[in-house]
Amino acid sequence: MSALVIKEWKVGTKAIDDKNNFISITGRQSGLIAWILSLMGVDPTTRILVGVDRVEFTSNSLAGTESRMLPLQSICSTYYGYHKPWKKALGFFAIAFFIASSLIKEQMFTPAIVILLVGALIGLVYYFLNRELTMGFVENSGLIDGIRFKRSVIENIDVNEEQAKSACVIIQKLIEAKEKRSTAVSS
Structure with a gap:
């Protein structure tokens, strides 16, 4: 249910x-x-x-x-x-961190920061709504x-x-x- x-x-x-x-x-x-x-x-x-x-x-x-x-x-x-649901919320941030770290290796700092912030925001919203x-x-x-x-x-x-x-x-x-x-x- x-x-x-x-x-x-x-x-x-x-x-x-x-x-x-x-x-x-x-x-x-x-x-x-x-x-x-x-x-x-x-x-x-x-x-x-x-x-x-x-x-x-x-x-x-x-x-x-x-x-x-x-x-x-x-x-x-x-x-x-x-x-x-802190584990799932942390999972969203971890995925964003993984993508951002890949972008940092390619010297793409601004998109990496944006993705990291979006991942953190999605994780927080998911946590509070679920x-x-x-x-x-x-x-x-x-x-x-x-x-x-x-x-x-x-x-x-x-x-x-x-x-x-x-x-x-x-x-x-x-x-x-x-x-x-x-x-x-x-x-």
């Missing part, structure tokens, strides 16, 4: 809407075609809603909608991760549900590790509160 571009990130310690959801994360497919579709209002998205009682995954596409609802008591843990955030849930059955996100240039939304951690902490607190309510009811 490719990483989705973050379209909306709402996380709160109090309900963020009238349906008692604490987390609402929406992502769309990345790329030029997906961007054009979002401009036309045909926006295939994936959304995670976390409320007091359940987690809901919804995927919309041109073909239709698919939803999955998980009761909070069926989730045993949450996870998050952050991938920084950092990926993974966030998900582990069900009691062992099934792992997760979604990968990356920075949105159009919506100008970038989520960091601390924001992902705070979302996971909120989900864990909701799970623990649900367990306490279930235990109190059965007592």
